[in-house]
Amino acid sequence: MFGGLGGTEFLVIILIAIFLWGPDKLPKALANLRRFISKARNMASNAAADLSREIGTDIRPEDLNPKTFVRKHILTEEDQEMLTNPLKSTMRDLQDGTKPLQQGLTDATRDVETTRRSVNRGSITRGTNGSAVPAAEDAAAPAERTRGRAADFDDVT
Incomplete structure (x- = not known):
């Protein structure tokens, strides 16, 4: 919203400002803050103009790096x-x-x-466990694949 705030x-x-200064003094405090920021900006621009005049070229704040x-x-x-x-x-x-x-x-x-395109055209289909298996092999051995997975779950308990 306001510079990261x-x-x-x-x-x-x-x-916090209302609690510190109260509602009656807050407008005057904000006006003082505005005047201070305005004076600080004027001082900075005057300093840059003086520096530019002394050096003989146009100085911007990023040039001071x-x-x-x-x-x-x-x-x-x-x-x-x-x-x-x-x-x-x-x-x-x-x-x-x-x-x-x-190039390589x-x-x-x-x-x-x-x-990938040739695979997606149907020469290879997805197996029952999600792996890429040729279509003939997928139908041939579903019991062998499930037997291996069932053995993995026996030791869980």
């Missing part, structure tokens, strides 16, 4: 290219090296899909 948390904060600041204001574009080119060439080499693996996986996936 849910309805119940917001309601609890309002109730030291890594971003160095990258933007100290390194030239040539320096940035020099730093990123080895990474780009390594990435290209890695992509070229994995192309045969990717694509072929294997295609083979699995072909097999």
